[in-house]
Amino acid sequence: MNIRHLLATTLLASGLLALTAGAARAETIRIAIGTQDTTINCATGGLLIRELNLLDKYLPHDGKYKDVKYDVQWKDFTSGAPITNEMVAGKLDFGSMADFPGSLNGTAFQKAGKKSVFITVLSGSIEGSGNGIVVPDDSPIRSVADLKGKTISVPFASAAHGMLLRAVKAQGWNPDTDVNIITQSPEVAGSALKAHKIDAHADFVPFAELFPFRGFARKIYDGAQTHAPTFHGTLVDADYAKRYPEVVVAYLRAVIEANQLFAQDPEKYSQLIQKVTGIDAEVNYLFHGPLGLQTRDLTWKPEYRQATVTAISTLKLLKKTDVDLDVNTFIDDRYIREAFKQSGLNYDAALKNYAKQPLVADDAQTGKRITDLRSVTQVWVDGEGKVRDYASAQEAFAAVNTLERGGKKVRVVYIQDHSSGLKLFANQAWYVKDAKGNLAGFLLKENADSYAKQVNGNVVDFAAAKTDATQAVAAR
Numbered sequence: 001m002n003i004r005h006l007l008a009t010t011l012l013a014s015g016l017l018a019l020t021a022g023a024a025r026a027e028t029i030r031i032a033i034g035t036q037d038t039t040i041n042c043a044t045g046g047l048l049i050r051e052l053n054l055l056d057k058y059l060p061h062d063g064k065y066k067d068v069k070y071d072v073q074w075k076d077f078t079s080g081a082p083i084t085n086e087m088v089a090g091k092l093d094f095g096s097m098a099d100f101p102g103s104l105n106g107t108a109f110q111k112a113g114k115k116s117v118f119i120t121v122l123s124g125s126i127e128g129s130g131n132g133i134v135v136p137d138d139s140p141i142r143s144v145a146d147l148k149g150k151t152i153s154v155p156f157a158s159a160a161h162g163m164l165l166r167a168v169k170a171q172g173w174n175p176d177t178d179v180n181i182i183t184q185s186p187e188v189a190g191s192a193l194k195a196h197k198i199d200a201h202a203d204f205v206p207f208a209e210l211f212p213f214r215g216f217a218r219k220i221y222d223g224a225q226t227h228a229p230t231f232h233g234t235l236v237d238a239d240y241a242k243r244y245p246e247v248v249v250a251y252l253r254a255v256i257e258a259n260q261l262f263a264q265d266p267e268k269y270s271q272l273i274q275k276v277t278g279i280d281a282e283v284n285y286l287f288h289g290p291l292g293l294q295t296r297d298l299t300w301k302p303e304y305r306q307a308t309v310t311a312i313s314t315l316k317l318l319k320k321t322d323v324d325l326d327v328n329t330f331i332d333d334r335y336i337r338e339a340f341k342q343s344g345l346n347y348d349a350a351l352k353n354y355a356k357q358p359l360v361a362d363d364a365q366t367g368k369r370i371t372d373l374r375s376v377t378q379v380w381v382d383g384e385g386k387v388r389d390y391a392s393a394q395e396a397f398a399a400v401n402t403l404e405r406g407g408k409k410v411r412v413v414y415i416q417d418h419s420s421g422l423k424l425f426a427n428q429a430w431y432v433k434d435a436k437g438n439l440a441g442f443l444l445k446e447n448a449d450s451y452a453k454q455v456n457g458n459v460v461d462f463a464a465a466k467t468d469a470t471q472a473v474a475a476r
C-alpha cells in the first residue's frame with residue numbers, strides 16, 4: 001500500500017468516517033516528540049524544528065483536520081532508552097535516536113504487543129564516522145593496538161558499543177578477556193578521562209570530538225575505520241502513524257526544511273545548537289558543515305537498512321534483546337517519500353546521492369575557486385559569521401599566525417585527513433611536511449609515519465606545522 005492509499009483509507013480503516021463532520025473536527029491531536037538535543041545528529045528532527053517553529057507550517061487544517069486542535073509537546077532526553085520507555089508507555093508519539101537504541105525501540109514495542117516504525121534517517125555515515133574512541137590528552141596510547149589489557153568505557157547497547165566491539169575483534173582480541181569494557185555515560189566518562197580513571201572511552205556523536213575540542217582528550221580511532229554504517233533517525237508509534245499519516249508527513253516536511261536551512265547557513269545554526277545545548281558550535285560545524293564527518297541524509301540507503309540488521313543481531317549477541325525484528329516492516333519509507341514529494345523533491349535521486357555536504361568556495365587568500373578538496377583547510381575567526389576557506393594547510397596556517405599576531409582570536413581550524421578525507425580539528429592532527437614544504441594532515445600518527453616514508457617527508461605536530469608554514473610563506 002502506498003502512502004496516498006494509506007492517507008485515503010485511514011478513516012475507513014479506523015471507523016471514523018461517519019464522524020468527520022462532527023466529533024472528529026473537535027478532536028485535539030497530541031504530537032508528543034522525544035528529542036535528544038545534545039546528540040546533535042538529531043538536531044534536524046527536534047531542536048531546530050522546535051526552536052524555529054517549523055512544525056506549525058506543515059500541520060494539516062483541512063479535510064478531517066478542519067478545526068482540529070494540535071497539542072504539540074516536546075521532551076528532551078540525553079539518550080534513546082528513556083525515549084523508548086515513554087513511547088511504549090504511550091507518553092510519546094515520535095522519538096529520535098541512533099540505530100542501536102532505535103532497534104531496541106522496535107523490539108521493546110514488539111515485546112509489548114505493539115509496533116513502532118523507523119520513518120526517516122536524520123544523519124549518518126555509511127563508513128561509520130561519528131562514533132569514536134578517545135584517550136586522556138597526555139596518554140601514551142596512540143591507537144587501538146595499544147589498548148590491550150586496558151579499561152575502556154562505553155555507553156552499553158549504543159552504536160558506539162557496537163563500534164568498539166568491531167574494533168576489538170579486528171585486533172583479534174577477545175572483548176571479555178583482552179580488554180576491560182565497562183559501561184559509562186558520556187557525562188561520567190568525561191570526568192573519568194580527566195582523572196585518568198579509565199584508559200579510553202568510546203562514544204557516539206558528538207563526544208569523541210567534543211572532548212578533544214575541550215582539551216582533555218585525544219581521538220585515536222574513528223568509527224569510519226570499521227567501515228560499518230551508522231545513523232540517527234526518527235521512529236513513530238505505528239498505530240499513531242496509521243491514524244494520522246498526514247501529521248507524520250507534516251513532521252517530516254519540517255525535518256526537510258530544517259535540513260535545508262542548516263545547509264544554507266551551517267555557521268548560524270551551529271551557533272543556535274550551541275546556545276540551546278552548550279555543545280560548541282565548532283563541534284556542530286565539524287559534523288554537519290561542508291565536508292563534515294556525517295551527512296544529513298534523510299533517505300533509507302541500503303547501508304542504513306543493513307546497519308539496522310547489524311544492530312539487531314549485535315544486541316541479541318549482547319543479550320540485550322531476545323526478540324526477532326523484521327527490518328523490512330520495521331523500516332517504513334512511505335512517509336518520507338510522500339514528504340519529499342510534497343516538498344517538490346526527488347527521493348530516488350537523493351537515495352542515489354552519497355556525497356558529503358558540498359563545499360563550493362573561493363580561497364580566502366587568492367580569491368580563486370578551490371578545486372582540490374583533499375587539501376582544503378578552514379579557519380573560523382572569532383567575530384566572523386562565516387568560516388574562511390583556504391586551498392592548502394600551508395596558506396591557512398600562515399594566515400592563522402598573522403591573524404593571531406594581529407590580536408585576532410581563531411576559534412578553530414579544520415583540515416581533511418589526507419588518507420580518509422575525514423574532517424579533523426587541525427590541532428589534533430599529525431602532519432607530514434614533504435620536500436616542497438607542502439603539508440598533509442592525518443588523524444593517526446601511524447598513517448603519518450607511513451606517508452612520510454613514501455614522500456621522504458618529516459612528521460610534525462600542529463605547532464611545528466604552523467611555524468614551518470609561516471616561515472615558508474615568508475620566504476617566498
